[in-house]
Amino acid sequence: MQLKVLAEGSTRWQRFIRHWGLSILIDDDILFDTFGKPDYVMKQLKRFNLNPDKIKHIIISHDDWDHFSGLWKILERNKVATVYVCPGFNPDIKSRIRWCAAHSVEVDKLTEIKTNIYLSGELKGGSRRGTPLPEQYLAIKTLNGIVIITGCAHPGIVNIVQHAKAAFNCDIRVLIGGFHLKDNTDEVNLKVIKDLQILGVRKVVPMHCTDKRALEAMHEAFGNNFVGAQEGENIEV
Numbered sequence: 001m002q003l004k005v006l007a008e009g010s011t012r013w014q015r016f017i018r019h020w021g022l023s024i025l026i027d028d029d030i031l032f033d034t035f036g037k038p039d040y041v042m043k044q045l046k047r048f049n050l051n052p053d054k055i056k057h058i059i060i061s062h063d064d065w066d067h068f069s070g071l072w073k074i075l076e077r078n079k080v081a082t083v084y085v086c087p088g089f090n091p092d093i094k095s096r097i098r099w100c101a102a103h104s105v106e107v108d109k110l111t112e113i114k115t116n117i118y119l120s121g122e123l124k125g126g127s128r129r130g131t132p133l134p135e136q137y138l139a140i141k142t143l144n145g146i147v148i149i150t151g152c153a154h155p156g157i158v159n160i161v162q163h164a165k166a167a168f169n170c171d172i173r174v175l176i177g178g179f180h181l182k183d184n185t186d187e188v189n190l191k192v193i194k195d196l197q198i199l200g201v202r203k204v205v206p207m208h209c210t211d212k213r214a215l216e217a218m219h220e221a222f223g224n225n226f227v228g229a230q231e232g233e234n235i236e237v
Contacts (some may be wrong), residue, residue: 001027001140001195002178006044007035008085008159009066010208013088021066022178022208029056030117030191031081032138033151034070039047041070042077048232055081057113058101062135063089064128070175075100084113085204088134107136108158110167117143120163125155126180137177139164145173145202147237152209158195165199172201174237176229189214193221 009020021036027195028050035041045052052074058081060068071083082103085094097104105111109121118139125177133154140147146168153160155181161172175196181189188210196204204218219226229235 001142004048004050005207005229005231005233005235006031006048007040008207008231009036010210011212018066023070024149024177025050025055026117026138026140026149028054030114030138031058031074032083032149033059033061033067034074035094036066036069038069039073042073044231050176052077053080056185057081058083058221059113059119059136059138060085060089060097061137062086062133062154063064063093064133064152064201067151068093071097072100079137079218082113084136086136088122088124117168118150120160120167122223123155123160125159126152137164138166140235141168141170141180142173145171146174147174148176150177150179153180157181158199159191161196161199161201172199174203174205175201176205176207176237179206179210180207181214182209182211184211184214186213186217189217193218197221203227204205205235 009022022033023035023041024032033193038220053067083097083101084105084107087106087108107119111119120137122134126133135154205227
């Protein structure tokens with residue numbers, strides 16, 4: 001199975017110019033998040049000669065602008081995709097998705113959306129104006145363990161790994177996406193990295209909100225099992 005990093009923004013400058021967020025295409029029919037620039041993912045699909053009409057499943061990890069802003073442009077073109085959201089998303093966003101999408105699903109528990117591809121159901125953690133952020137992750141079940149894809153990991157990347165291990169009773173082969181370590185101290189991030197290793201995470205592909213210093217620490221800890229993916233890169237899982 002192949003993952004394509006369609007869009008990724010991780011630096012302070014990228015956040016300032018709103019080139020911020022994440023979007024990953026899984027094979028050619030599952031899109032995980034849609035980035036923060038409304039038309040950028042569509043441009044990237046065209047750039048890489050990928051057909052947006054083939055997308056059948058669109059997962060929005062959480063309802064921050066940098067993870068769903070591209071959705072509306074995609075739905076202008078694609079009239080068949082199902083959009084998966086958390087029950088606790090902003091009601092206005094859910095209402096607009098229902099109006100724009102062919103079909104929408106509120107995922108409240110572990111759900112298989114395609115053979116061996118699952119959504120976690122709603123997890124809560126982090127905070128936005130004092131309110132916990134609902135978020136979901138995607139899991140791919142392989143013969144060699146679970147591949148996890150996260151948007152921002154607001155519930156805590158360690159909590160997400162623990163949830164997946166309990167749900168699948170299986171090792172975590174690869175951890176991919178935004179780990180939301182950017183606001184932590186070095187000491188906290190070293191503890192997070194150690195916890196991930198204790199939990200048996202074998203390989204990490206951190207990006208977006210993980211932060212430069214956390215990336216450096218993860219690279220040192222995981223060595224050859226650290227992958228620094230950029231926009232346009234393919235990841236085999």
